[in-house]
Amino acid sequence: MTEREEYIAKTKAKIDQWNAEIEKMKAKVDEAQADAKIEYQKQLDEMRTRRDEAEERLKKMRDASDEAWGDMKAGFDRAWDSISEAFNTAMARFK
Secondary structure, X not given: OOHHHHHHHHHHHHHHHHHHHHHHHXXXXXXXXXXXXXXXXXXXXXHHHHHHHHHHHHHHHHHOOHHHHHHHHHHXXXXXXXXXXXXXXXXXXXX
């Protein structure tokens, strides 16, 4: 497996982990009382937005030419830190 394939697989695994967290949080939203439900739904929407952003960037990396891979990876690394932080912040509000 090439470095690129490993990187993409690792990132996809993290997004899959986020999907599992979103499903757990969705269950909490479904069980929450009305007031809390509104706030939980906002956080859940934020988590989904960040996940979707990460998936879109991952797709662009997957589709990039070998020549563009290095530049794409560097840009993705910077974006990933921001996306991941926002996702984790939204998730932390559930706890």
